Amino acid sequence: MSNQRDPILKNIRRRKVVDFLFSLAGLLSLLFALVTLLALVVDLAVTGVPRISAEFFMNFPSRFPEKAGILSAWVGSLCVMLTTACCAIPLGVAAGLYLEEYAPKNWITQLIELNIINLAGIPSITFGLMALGIFVYKLELGQSILTAGLTLGLLVLPIIIVTTRESVRAIPNLIREASYAVGASKWQTIRYHILPYSSGGILTGVIISLSRAIGETAPLITIGALTFVAFLPTSPVQSVFPFVSLQWLKDPFTVLPIQMFNWLSRPQAEFHVNAAATGIVLLLMTLVLNGVAIYIRYRFRKKMKW
Amino acid sequence: MKLFSYFFAGLLCAAPLFAEAQSVIKVDGSSTVFPITEAVAEEFQAANNAKVRVTVGISGTGGGFKKFCRGETDVQDASRPIQSSEMEVCKKEGIRFIELPIAYDATVVVVNPKNTWLNEIKVEELKQMWAPEAQGKITKWKQINPAWPDENLKLFGAGSDSGTFDYFTEAIVGKAKSSRGDYTASEDDNTLVTGVANDKFALGYVPLAYYSENKAKLKAVAMIGGEKSPLKNKAVLPSKETVENGTYYPLSRPVFIYVNEASLKRPEVANFAKFYLANAERLVPQVKYIALPKKAYTMGEQHLTKKKLGTVFAGHSDVGLKVEDLMKKEAKE
Numbered sequence: 001m002s003n004q005r006d007p008i009l010k011n012i013r014r015r016k017v018v019d020f021l022f023s024l025a026g027l028l029s030l031l032f033a034l035v036t037l038l039a040l041v042v043d044l045a046v047t048g049v050p051r052i053s054a055e056f057f058m059n060f061p062s063r064f065p066e067k068a069g070i071l072s073a074w075v076g077s078l079c080v081m082l083t084t085a086c087c088a089i090p091l092g093v094a095a096g097l098y099l100e101e102y103a104p105k106n107w108i109t110q111l112i113e114l115n116i117i118n119l120a121g122i123p124s125i126t127f128g129l130m131a132l133g134i135f136v137y138k139l140e141l142g143q144s145i146l147t148a149g150l151t152l153g154l155l156v157l158p159i160i161i162v163t164t165r166e167s168v169r170a171i172p173n174l175i176r177e178a179s180y181a182v183g184a185s186k187w188q189t190i191r192y193h194i195l196p197y198s199s200g201g202i203l204t205g206v207i208i209s210l211s212r213a214i215g216e217t218a219p220l221i222t223i224g225a226l227t228f229v230a231f232l233p234t235s236p237v238q239s240v241f242p243f244v245s246l247q248w249l250k251d252p253f254t255v256l257p258i259q260m261f262n263w264l265s266r267p268q269a270e271f272h273v274n275a276a277a278t279g280i281v282l283l284l285m286t287l288v289l290n291g292v293a294i295y296i297r298y299r300f301r302k303k304m305k306w
Numbered sequence: 307m308k309l310f311s312y313f314f315a316g317l318l319c320a321a322p323l324f325a326e327a328q329s330v331i332k333v334d335g336s337s338t339v340f341p342i343t344e345a346v347a348e349e350f351q352a353a354n355n356a357k358v359r360v361t362v363g364i365s366g367t368g369g370g371f372k373k374f375c376r377g378e379t380d381v382q383d384a385s386r387p388i389q390s391s392e393m394e395v396c397k398k399e400g401i402r403f404i405e406l407p408i409a410y411d412a413t414v415v416v417v418n419p420k421n422t423w424l425n426e427i428k429v430e431e432l433k434q435m436w437a438p439e440a441q442g443k444i445t446k447w448k449q450i451n452p453a454w455p456d457e458n459l460k461l462f463g464a465g466s467d468s469g470t471f472d473y474f475t476e477a478i479v480g481k482a483k484s485s486r487g488d489y490t491a492s493e494d495d496n497t498l499v500t501g502v503a504n505d506k507f508a509l510g511y512v513p514l515a516y517y518s519e520n521k522a523k524l525k526a527v528a529m530i531g532g533e534k535s536p537l538k539n540k541a542v543l544p545s546k547e548t549v550e551n552g553t554y555y556p557l558s559r560p561v562f563i564y565v566n567e568a569s570l571k572r573p574e575v576a577n578f579a580k581f582y583l584a585n586a587e588r589l590v591p592q593v594k595y596i597a598l599p600k601k602a603y604t605m606g607e608q609h610l611t612k613k614k615l616g617t618v619f620a621g622h623s624d625v626g627l628k629v630e631d632l633m634k635k636e637a638k639e
Binding site for chain 1: 360
C-alpha cells in the first residue's frame with residue numbers, strides 16, 4: 001500500500017518545493033528592486049531633506065550654495081507642464097476618440113496605430129532634435145516656455161492617445177447601442193456616454209504622462225533650455241488693459257531637472273546637497289501626480305454602474 | 307488735442323497680448339566660465355532691481371560659439387580663445403566681437419593620495435601618456451619611467467566638447483584636440499574626481515576649482531615646464547601665486563567673455579559688460595577662480611570703450627603668455 005503511494009507523495013513534495021522556490025525567487029527579485037529604490041531614496045532624503053525650507057522654494061539660484069533656491073526652476077517646471085497639458089490633452093484625447101470611434105478600420109488606420117505605438121517608444125532626445133529644427137529655428141519660437149511645452153506635449157501625445165483608446169475600448173458596446181436606440185447621434189453618444197465613462201482612464205493616462213514629462217531633461221537641453229535664470233516669467237495678469245498677457249509663453253525658463261544637474265556638476269559639496277534637495281522636490285511632485293492619478297481612477301471606478 | 311490723446315490711449319490698449327517684452331541679455335558657452343558669469347549676473351540683476359534679465363546657458367565653449375556666431379547670444383563664455391574656423395563663421399554672418407579676458411583658470415594633474423611615486427611630472431612625460439600615439443601602447447606606468455610601478459595606468463580626462471580638453475591637448479600634446487581616446491572621458495569633472503580618488507593607479511586632469519574642493523581625496527602633481535617655462539626645470543605646484551606670476555606652466559590660462567559688438571549698442575548689454583569688468587576682481591575669487599591683475603580689467607574696460615574688435619590670438623591658444631602682454635597684442639578679426 002505505502003509502496004504504491006510513495007512515488008505520488010514524493011512527486012507532490014517535489015512540486016511543492018519547486019513551487020516554494022519559485023515564489024522565493026519572485027520575492028527576492030521584488031526585494032532587490034525595492035531595496036535598491038529605497039536605498040537611493042533614503043540616501044537622497046538624508047542628504048537633501050535638511051536643506052528644504054521655505055527659503056529654498058522662494059530664492060533664485062545663487063553662487064552661494066546656502067542662499068541658492070529653486071524659485072525659477074519650480075515656477076518654470078509648472079509653466080512648462082501647464083503648456084504641455086494645454087496642447088497635449090485636447091489633441092491626444094481627440095485623436096484617441098477619432099481612432100476608436102470614427103476611423104474606418106482599414107490599412108491606413110492600422111498604419112497610423114502602429115506608428116503611434118512606435119512613437120511612444122522613441123527616445124525623448126529625438127523629440128528634442130525635431131523641436132530644435134521646427135520650433136526653434138523654423139517657427140522661431142526661441143528657447144521659450146512655449147517651445148518646451150510643445151516639445152514635451154508631442155513627447156507625451158502618444159501616451160495620451162493610447163490610454164484614451166484603451167479606456168474608450170473598455171466601454172461595452174451595449175452602451176453605444178442603447179444610446180443609438182433612443183435616437184442619440186454619434187456625437188451625442190460620445191459627449192454624454194463615452195467621454196464621461198472613460199474619463200477616469202483618460203485622466204489617469206494624462207497624469208501619468210505629465211509625471212513623465214516633468215522629469216524630462218534631454219529634449220529641453222537639446223532645444224537650449226537655460227541653466228541660470230534668476231527671474232520669473234512675466235505675470236499672466238497685468239495691471240493695465242488688456243489685463244491678461246501671454247508674454248510668459250515667450251519667456252526664457254529653466255526647469256527642476258536642469259537646475260539639479262547643474263548643481264550636481266559643481267565642485268562644492270554644498271551644491272550637491274542642493275541638488276539632492278531638488279531631487280526630493282521633483283520626486284514628491286511626481287509622487288503627488290501619481291497619487292492623484294490613482295485617486296481619480298478609484299473614484300471613477302466607484303461611480304461607474306453598468 | 308484731447309481726442310488725439312484718447313486715440314493714443316486706445317492704441318496702447320489695443321496693443322497685442324505679446325507686447326511689453328522685457329529686454330534679456332543672453333549669455334551662453336563654457337561650463338568652466340559659467341560660475342563666474344552666474345555670479346556677475348546675480349549681482350547685476352540685484353544692482354538693477356531685477357529690471358534687466360540675464361540668462362546664462364551651458365552649451366560648452368564650442369557649442370556656445372556656434373550660437374554666438376549666428377547672433378543668437380549677446381555674450382559668449384569661453385574657456386579658450388576663439389578658433390580660426392569659428393572666426394570665419396562669425397565673419398560670414400557679420401558678427402563682430404570684443405574679446406575680454408576675465409579670470410585665470412588652471413588645470414591640475416591629479417593622482418590618488420596613495421600614489422607615492424609621483425610628486426612631479428615633466429611635460430614630455432605627460433605628452434607620452436596623452437599623445438594619440440600612446441593609444442593602446444602606453445598602458446603601464448613603467449613604460450614612461452622605469453622607476454614607476456609595473457601597474458596599469460588608468461587615465462581620466464575631460465570630454466572632447468570641453469574647453470579644458472582643447473587647452474590641455476594644446477599645452478601638453480602640442481595640438482588642440484589631439485589626444486588618445488582610450489581613457490575615461492567625462493564632461494562632469496566630479497566623475498573624474500571620484501574616478502581618481504578610488505584608484506591608486508589613476509591619473510587625471512581637472513580644473514583647479516575641483517582640485518581645491520577635493521584636496522583630501524586627490525594629490526596634485528607639480529609640473530616641470532621645461533625650457534619654455536619661466537622656471538625651467540623646477541617643479542611648480544598650482545596655487546594662486548604660481549598661476550598669477552605665470553610659473554605654473556603650461557597648464558594655466560586665461561578664460562574669456564566675447565561680447566557681440568552689435569549687442570553693445572543696447573545700453574543694458576554695455577552696462578553688463580562694464581559691470582562684469584568692474585566687479586570681476588571681487589567676484590572671481592568667490593567662485594574659486596583666480597582673478598587677473600587689476601591692470602588687465604582696466605585694459606579690458608578701455609578695449610570696451612574703444613571697441614577694440616577681434617581676438618589677439620591667431621585662432622589658437624598661446625601657451626603661457628602673461629595676460630597684460632596678451633592684451634597689448636594687435637587684435638585680428
